Amino acid sequence: MSFEPKLLGFLCNWCSYAGADLAGVSRIQYPPNMRVIRVMCSGRIDPKFIVQALELGIDGVYVMGCHIGDCHYLEGNYEAVKKYEMTREFLKLVGLDNRIRLDWVSASEGVRFGEVVSKFVNDIKELGPSPLSGDSPDKDLINKVRAIRLAAGSNRMRALVGRERKITEEDNVYGEKYPLEKYKEIMSQAIIEEYERHRILIALEDESKSVKSLASELSVDPSIILEHILTLKGRAQVDFQEIIKNTPIYMRRE
């Protein structure tokens, strides 16, 4: 039996959802693989939603909104782009970035809706089933995706992604436009840091560990793990537990 991917679509109420409706009214035929969740605006689509869907074994996630400039809420879809880009960058870390897609479909583009969905289904078919689907997905990968979900939902990432447009396109609190390139650098750095930190937190859930064992588990340089442990201690999420021989062991704090 050929692979039939399970896909999820987040569609904005005013354009894409209407477009999907139009496809129906127009009896445009497309593959039945995508289930749709209606949201009021693409700007509402939290990175956490996308990552959680993947975590649960969905083979692909489609985010759709109004064309740029057409947003019912004026600029919601601009925000959607920023969040989507961040999510993609996170997912790149585990090679799942090609399982999500962003597109603009207007209320009048019923035909196009059918086309893009068909293309997405085909593309995912080519990719094959998500490594997280099936009965016994790779536990390590699940933890990694979980770390991404938590990191993407952290205060720091939300603050950064939420202010990106204002700061890089208009002006920041000092009335200056912050260079986009520099901002991207900060974002990329933060994405890696928060991902690694949440991986540490997850790794410490079952048992307490040393810097070195975390380093080999996560394949990250121990000196960087140590830095993360210090930051997490400062955030009251990790605590020192005991010293075994010459190695301090750290535990998760509830």
Add this chain to the structure above:
Amino acid sequence: MEKVGAVMVVGAGIGGSQTSLDLADSGYKVYLIESSTSIGGVMAQLDKTFPTNDCAMCIVSPKLVETGRHQNIDLSINCVIEDVSGEAGNFIVKVRKKSLFINPDKCTGCGVCGRECPIEAIDIFNEKLAKYGATSVKYPQAVPLLYAINREVCIGCGICYGVCKAKAVEYDREDEVVDINVGAVVLSPGFDEFIPEEANLYGYGKYKNVVTSIEFERILSASGPYSGRVLRPSDGDIPEKVAFLQCIGSRDYSGVGKPYCSSVCCMYTAKEAVIAHEHMHQIKPTIFSMDVRAYGKDFDKYIIRAQKQYGVQYIRSRVSSIKEVPETKDLRLKYETQDGKIIEEDFHMVVLAVGLNPPDDAKYLAEKFGVELNQYDFAKTDLLNPVQTTKPGIFACGAFSSPKDIPDTVTQASAAAGCVNQLLYEKKGTLITEKSLPPEIFVRGQPPRIGVFICHCGINIGGFLDVPEVTRYAKTLPNVVMSDRNLYTCSADTQTIIKEKVQEYNLNRVIVASCTPRTHEPLFQETIREAGLNRYLFQMANIRDQCSWVHMNDWEAATNKAKDLVRMAVNKARQIEPIERIKLSVTPKALVVGGGISGMVAALNFASQEYETYLVEKEKELGGFAKHIYHTLEGADIQVYVKELIDKIKANKNIHVFTEAQMENIDGYIGNFKSSVIHGEKKERTEFSHGVVVVATGAKEYQPKEFLFGQNENVILQSEFERLLNETDQIKNKKSIVMIQCVGSRNDEHPYCSKMCCAEAIKNALLAKELNPDLEVTILFRDIRTYGFKEQYYRKAREAGVIFIQYDENNPPKINSDLKVEVLTPRNDKIYISTDWLVLSAGIYSDREENEELAKMLKIPLNDDSFFLEAHVKLRPVDFATEGVFIAGIAHCPKTIEDSISQANAAVSRACTILSKDEIEAEGKTARIDITRCIGCGMCIENCAYNAIELVDDRRFGTVASINQVLCKGCGACSGNCRCSAIDILGFTGEQIFEMITGRI
């Protein structure tokens, strides 16, 4: 130009803070200018301090808090000096106060902004070992506790503006430029450490486990990034073998580092090794050093303890290379031992003892203030007054003039203040303001009417416990007539509210439940005083630092705890009574014991400020030991200097000189001493009263019993050699001179370094070589301790052909009657040298009997070597625990003439904080004795570290203890031990504490 009674102090490290406190306490307006965002400097970064292993934060932070809230000190942070004009007595300094982008009047230091900041910046205070927000405070105990935005890393997202409930964030806040008019300037910008990265020395920056000593200091600190656990940055493991490398960037002629000795590294390395072992017993430290320069008071004992007690291993060698072992990240050190073997050894971690560089802005400051720098870019100072820069009216203290440790810095800080005093004394008290306060409302005997103010502290308290509930609860407590809650109880508008409520409800006790009394009690006390209540009718409940912040996940328990804390405060408040501070008049006269250089300098400084001074000298002539010294190593002419001093003293009508004199008795206490002296050939007796005492009794030269001294006339002391060189030309026909160092120093009976002998030996060797170039001079030494800039003369002596041979303490040189010297070198070779004169560098000894007698009179302690023991080794190096008594010169410990002069001026400055006042006010929270209960056992006297208690005869009750309210500090050690509960501590009475314990409603 008219002189101005204000002083600017540039740099608010420990030195700048001390100068400011001294001057502010002496009646000058002080402008303290700091370039960073908080005061405390490098000392605040340290974990412990040598040689006492005191916790640096514990001892420095009360001093910083005092500096921060002194009413005569105007503290400005984040400042740049823009321009300076004027001359001694009247300068105008243009200062730019750079914007913090946070309104200092509104910021409460709660820290929410830093926690919410999405940018992680490198934390400079923790030496890049941790990360911090772009909005940050340097460290949790920082003074002033103000957050600042680091504009360099801030992206301007505006989140901090949103989360700041105090509305303190102001992104459009601009720099402020002010002109400040002052009479004198003290420069104390400190130092910058040598950064090995630049030269890529020893793999620093490349190998993670190679750290600098200041980084290691943060690693050791309990409040540092690793919480005081010693960990390897590469993998967080505890290193067992730690190597400490000395002289990194110091004593380096290669051009990479600096040629001078950084003075402090030998000791701080020993300390770091000891503390590392103390923190983690598995750590075995090894120190690679050249000479071990433990030249200060009790330093040698510390080194011995480090070796014997803590197993610190010393290897005399300079490590030639370090390589990282890739798999383990261990470090492979290659070095040559003293007997010539090349060894490769692996260590888990390496600490580089980096030297002290002049501050980065030294040239900038020098140019602005018009002072000169020396060849190493440190401030150039007077040869004999190390705090005087090349420009009158501008003084320098601390590491800005030469690398030095904390006590020397603090001494110089006071010395600079002493010199300012001399310059501006007529203007004392002209620019300080005293607040007019309403008369105190009489509340004694009235039933308590308590008002409770509970603080939300933005969300810091209100976010984690139920403030409205605690407020309601407080209202139900007996005697509480009102309770109220505020967003920020410390804000200016709440102060007005508190004052209004005091009137409205006729309150006679006020409680604030908020943060810690350590920082905020004085503010609220001031508020209720302005409302007419006695300052002590105030209590604080700490429901933030010790409740909401430490129980963030337990709303109910935190609320209950807050209720308990408020109830305990109410219970105590019911018992509190107004406390009057005792005032005592001051006799504005000084007694100086000892007429050597230190004593004379002190007396002249007092006298020039028109304080009547009594100078007591035991010999017939003034001058002391300095009479035997001709020049300093640096070339200052001591004979001329001493003569000048004596002439000035004789000409000064404010100084009464007693020669051939001995103190008979010293009675009384701070501000009010009464003494008698027996003096002159006829043993006359004179009585006089005075307010302060400076002890400057000096010390003496050891008369050796070893090396045939006294048996062979060609065996002479260094001082005699100096005389022969300067007064005769006998050196011309000599062929060979051998000097032996450490004679009578650093041995079992006298386990200390006499500090001056190395410099003296090199000075005389250079002079001898100059007078007779063919002369062979050999110096037999254990360690050459030419610290600081004296290092250059050591090098000069080597270049001039002086031969230096090291000997071991256990194998001292041997002498036969023909003056043939046999010495065993470190490579175990025996060498024989014939000499015409054998010159012994004899140590400096205290006069035990004399010192003991004076110590008894003044109730001051001596150390094991019978030198006088100061109040605190680090921060009070000129004071005694007995107030009003100060120490100067080598009666304190062996030191150079320049240092003695500094300490003499410092003693005067410290004394002026007392003499400048008409009356002194004692702390109110002191011990009181109920003489009806006292049985006169005297137990309390033994427990009192301040000599504040004595036994007196009472007409009705016989022998009872009596407490001198001026001397008492209110610690309560006496009270806890009093067997008949006769002693109580005002402000912390037994009754009050019992009420807190019982918790009754």
Add this chain to the structure above:
Amino acid sequence: MTVQTEESKSSNEDWKPKIIAFLCNWCSYAGADLAGVSRIQYPPSIRIVRVPCSGRVNPYFIIKSLTDGWDGVLISGCHPGDCHYLTGNLVARRRFAILNELLQFFGIEPGRVNFMWASAAEGERFAMLVRKATSIVKKLGPNNKFEKKW
């Protein structure tokens, strides 16, 4: 009425001991503040009484605390040598060495009264000491040695 209500005296798992802590103003109280500033969490079992110096703590305070029903007492001063009042903590140390023996003679279990040092820089250590004291007292159970039994 004493500090504890009857309910809190029940010795079940949920029982939370109440401990009174006498902290010297200069080191330990500052250390407790630092724990707060660093947001280091510890059990809400202690109530802090600020005293100028550990030397101020009268043995009566400790005995009174026990007779008044506090489950534990904690006294903390500066590390030896660090005392703001030069030697106050040493006086305290001598005093408490004797008191400790007396308390044991009374039948007060070791661990109910704790003497310790914490410096102004040791926020984490302070929290650790509180955790430790709390768990020891919790194991000992409620302090009912001084309850009237008739």
